[in-house]
Amino acid sequence: MQNIQQRLERLAIFFVIYTLFFYLFFSTLKYTLPFVLAIIFALILRSPTKFMIEKLKLKSWIASILSTLVFFSTLISLNVIILTSLVSELIGLIKYLQKLITNNSSDIYNYFMSLQNYLNNLNIDPTIVDTIQRNLSSYATKVINLTIGAGSSIVQETLTILGYVPYIGMVVIFTLITTYFFTKKVSTSNTLTLANVIPNxxxxxxxxxxxxxxxxxxxxxxxxxxxxxxxxxxxxxxxxxxxxxxxxxxxxxxxxxxxxxxxxxxxxxxxxxxxxxxxxxxxxxxxxxxxxxxxxxxxxxxxxxxxxxxxxxxxxxxxxxxxxxxxxxxxxxxxxxxxxxxxxxxxxxxxx
Structure with missing residues (x-):
């Protein structure tokens, strides 16, 4: 009984500590994001950097700069290409959907009218039929309005994202610099245990x-x-x-x-x-x-x-x-x- 009680106490302590850590981590991520990303990137770049140091006989700081710059250049280029293509394709898709709905609006209206007539001919409680009709009409209106307004929504969201450009630029610069230092540190270490960071x-x-x-x-x-x-x-x-x-x-x-x-x-x-x-x-x-x-x-x-x-x-x-x-x-x-x-x-x- 005492062992069960001790285990439950340990579980409760673990849950409280984990919850507090989880909350603190994500609530402060806005401020710690460059360092979190830098740690992840440094672990990714550890192997190629060690290869340049050991096989190509480059100094650790030169190998770290090269791997960091190549990695960030590739990452930024890929993101720009993918985002540009996605935005272009999305705008084309939205225009296509808007044109489709505009050209087929009468067919869509007739389809919903025939569906309503079909429901009226069924031997179902009128209140249930009325609820179904109202919901169908509501959903159809929402879908059409969403599609028609999607083009302007994309433009507005794009402008909103552009407003974060200074913050994104600052994150990229700080992440790049911090990644260099972390990469240099982990690439010159023989192991990836906690002993490299906290001694004894x-x-x-x-x-x-x-x-x-x-x-x-x-x-x-x-x-x-x-x-x-x-x-x-x-x-x-x-x-x-x-x-x-x-x-x-x-x-x-x-x-x-x-x-x-x-x-x-x-x-x-x-x-x-x-x-x-x-x-x-x-x-x-x-x-x-x-x-x-x-x-x-x-x-x-x-x-x-x-x-x-x-x-x-x-x-x-x-x-x-x-x-x-x-x-x-x-x-x-x-x-x-x-x-x-x-x-x-x-x-x-x-x-x-």
Whole structure:
């Protein structure tokens, strides 16, 4: 009984400390972002920098500058190309949707009128029919207004993002400089344990740090792989159904896949409805079936990939995803997933 009580006390302390750390980390991320990114980039650049030092016999500061500059030049160039292409494709897509709705507005109106007439001919309670009709009308109006106003919304959002350019520029400069110093430090170290940062620490602390590093790396690689699978399935399906702007829409689906449940339907459902409204029923139904396939595949592979890469029980992964969605959406998933990860780490080193 005493052992159970002690374990519950340790679990309570762990939960409180983890919650406080999680809150402090994300609430102060605006101020610590350059240093967090610099640590991540430095770990990525460690191997190529060590290669230049050991094989090419370059001095550590020269190798660190070269790897940092090449990495940032590549990263910034890729981001500029991708963002420019996405904005251009999105504007073209919005114009296409606006033109489609304008040219087919009468057909859309007739479709909803025939649907209402069909509902009126059914032997259903009039109050239920009235509720369905009002909801259909409301949703149709929202979709049309959203599509028509999407062009101006993109322009407004672009202007808003441009307002953050000074902050983004400052973050890039500070991240670049800090990455250089961190890269120089880690590339000249023989190990990547906590002993390189805090001397005279305990073996248990080093073990915890190494487990955290390994599991965080596995976590991000696993999620990147899941998003990549979503992109591949979506791109192949959209290409088969000859969907216009299939590449940009597939990329958007992969990015929106980070938003559980509501992410991918933002792209899939309007596309399916658009095809059905254009009397292209095969493509419309095919896109809905494709969404169902991608959704089911993702739900099957995510727990398996996450559990195999992190060494966590698949039920724990499913529970953290479901509870996280219910509590706070994507931030809730991050909170619950890392809660499970750190719990497993501390359990492995006999802290919990």
């Amino acid at each position: 620490n305990s073996d248990k602390l080093i073990t915890i740090f190494n487990h955290v590093r390994k599991m965080l790396k596995n976590y991000f690689l696993s999620y990147l792989f899941i998003i990549f699978i979503t992109f591949i399935f979506t791109f192949i399906g959209f290409t088969i159904f000859k969907v216009q702007y299939s590449l940009v829409l597939s990329i958007l689906c992969a990015v929106l896949d980070l938003l559980p449940v509501v992410g991918m339907p933002i792209i899939y459902f309007p596309l399916a409805l658009m095809n059905i409204a254009s009397k292209n029923y095969i493509n419309g139904i095919g896109i809905l079936i494709l969404y169902a396939i991608v959704f089911v595949v993702r739900q099957i592979i995510e727990p398996k990939i996450m559990s195999s890469s992190l060494g966590i029980n698949p039920l724990a992964v499913l529970a953290s995803i479901f509870i996280g969605i219910q509590v706070a959406g994507i931030s809730g998933i991050i909170f619950c997933m890392f809660l499970v990860v750190f719990y497993e780490i501390l359990k492995k080193v006999d802290v919990l």
